[in-house]
Amino acid sequence: MKITVADVEHVARLARLELTTAEKELFAGQMDAILGYVEKLKEVNTEGIVPTSHAVPMENAFREDIVRPSIGLEKALANAPERAGSFFAVPKVIE
């Protein structure tokens, strides 16, 4: 296993992170060590084993579909870095 700076750049792009050259080199080494360590899972025979995504066996949780008050516009927008009327404002998407 060898995680390269190019691998780090690819994953950073997927994760919407921008890294400095120093960070890329640091993370490449650290990710390589960590992913090297998790390689040990390959020793485990998991043939026919069902994956677990949730520890407590549970069916879908249903409730009555009743209209309830929500937190409202002002509260929902209170933390917006920028707002325009009743909307969250973002930089222009379409040129």
Added chain:
Amino acid sequence: MNIFDMTIHELHTALEGKQVSSVEATTAMLERIESIEPRVGSFITVTPEPALAAARTADQRIAEGKCHLLTGIPLALKDIFLTEGIRTTCGSRILDNFIPPYSATSWEKLRDRGAVLLGKLNQDEFAMGSSNESSAYGTTRNPWDTTRIPGGSSGGSAAAVAARQAVATLGTDTGGSIRQPASHCGCVGLKPTYGRVSRYGVIAYASSLDQVGPLTRDVADCAVMLEAVAGHDPKDSTSVDTPVPNYSATLKQGVKGLKIGLPKEYFIDGLDPEVQKAMEAAIETYRRLGAEFVDISLPNTDYAVATYYLIATAEASSNLARYEGVRFGHRSEKAEGLIDMMTRSRSEGFGDEVKRRIMLGTYALSSGYYDAYYVKAQKVRTLIMNDFIKAFADVDVMLTPVAPTPAFKIGEKVGDPLQMYLSDIFTIPVNLAGTCAMSLPAGFSASGLPIGLQLIGKPFDEETILRAGYAFEQATEWHTRKATI
């Protein structure tokens, strides 16, 4: 006796007997916080005015005879719990100015019982860490030795209890984040069964593993706190609708005939000799109290850390996608266009450990690696769960160390994330299995650092670990020692 040294039970008795008011108790705690906070750093935000207002309301309730065990008790919360109108950072710069529009269910339950909120506690950023060193608000120091880490990620929650800056606190535990700091700070910390306590309003790290729990001075207080926060919440579809027992009522039933399992994989060669000694002494105490010991095996223990760091980081990479600078949190001012704005906001707002885990999780979920890493880890998780199910057929609880060593030095493991991850080796399997476990004081190292004992229970059987913990506490004096700070 100093007010700030009191347990929930002691303070409750004093409040009910009108020897002290909640305003007096809250004032005493706030003064205590102010005087020692420069040395400990447990808090990110202290909220004196709302605390005193809540204390006045509590005093009124007490005067009217409507006093719950928690009425008027000054508590504090890890800064991962949303508190309406009170800044909640989750230890991250990206949420530096975030004022939640609603509150976590667990906090609402405490508040409705009349508890007083002193403030919000320091933690590793987004609960990712074992030392509190990844907090954007400075490292919390261990009250027993301020050159050492308090543990993490609920390091502030444990340090505040140990330094008597709050009577009790709430934390969260994804891979040991309540139990490990409780162990390092010499307090009691309980991670309930997954689904026992609502996660609504708790900032998500790894949703299939995160669970809310109390940190307290003793086991009796832990039972009171768990009773208050446990139970089904329609706002959290993963909270389980089973009745909440009266934990306090069964505390004193003793451990005669209790079958305690000793998983051989937890008593390994690398274990610190002083931790080993404390475990042996604890086993002897339980034998004297009439418990029986059974040697058991959890054969897949060695794979737990690897499994955890794939599952937890994968879930984190997805959960933390919400921090994009659009609806709340930090927005970069240098951005050109939408995607650049999101990328820059995240890169400026997140610290190194969070970035590292997002990167690992993204990698494990990315095309070509999903089956080899993520699905493989989920399959090994099944085997780890099966280990617990099989072992619990023969025993009522398990006894293990919480951490392989007492608290390490600040800075000791910062440069080597893998070594940091491996310090959670004894706590992580419990989260993967989804069951409950508690850390309680079981001794001290020669240099005066607390050593914790872990009791692991069957799913939804917090009652038995609390009862076993209480019996141990009655037979020992470790929990009565106080950090001199």
